[in-house]
Amino acid sequence: MLLIPAIDLREGKCVRLVEGRLDKETVYSDDPSAMAALWQDQGARMLHVVDLDGAFAGAPKNLDVLKEILSAVDIPVQVGGGIRSMETIESLLGMGVARVILGTVAIVDPELVSEACGRYGEAVLVGIDGRNGQVAIEGWGLTVEKGTVELALDMKNLGVKRVVFTDIRRDGKLQGPNLEATGQLAKETGLKVVASGGVSTLNDLRAIRAMESLGVDAVIMGKALYSGAIDLREALAVAEGKEVG
Structure with missing residues (x-):
């Protein structure tokens, strides 16, 4: 299983939010590219970068910082947050991003998702963010009348092969993942999760x-790494089945 450290960007800094709330922010680094290099040095094989400003604004806002991150590492970087046009997708992939994660457009412009999948295949993922089983969009500020599994099935029909599933109620709270909902999503859709x-x-x-046999083949970690609750090297050994003892 692939373990992917998260780097959440806000105003050029590496931060973590609780439940996506801007009033519950902790700044962990003024130098996100150095943080990216650290995670790579400790063994990470991919990074997950979220442009939080972009998610709220509807267009990427931390492109300069993203370029610095891409220059600092040579492992693949997947990016989400404010990606709502084909031009943005083309630009990000063109600058060296390995995978883009579409969120809000999965609800408001599914035709874009279909076009992006047709053009870029598995470089296009959809982020499905759930609050009490319903989908949240626009930086998690708006909950819509569509279930997470229903949206995942819609996206599968458009050509999506892999989704990132986040239970917002758990994000940044170190209370454990929603295993039941994660497994259900993989089982009922057949998608990679x-x-x-x-x-x-x-x-x-x-x-x-x-749950790897169900299709849950990767996990994103953020606050547990930044707070020191988990050591990345130990976590990688567990994720990759290389634990000793």
């Missing part, structure tokens, strides 16, 4: 890895 939100212990990672 990247688990996100709430991972706080090595046992959480073991539980997610146990």
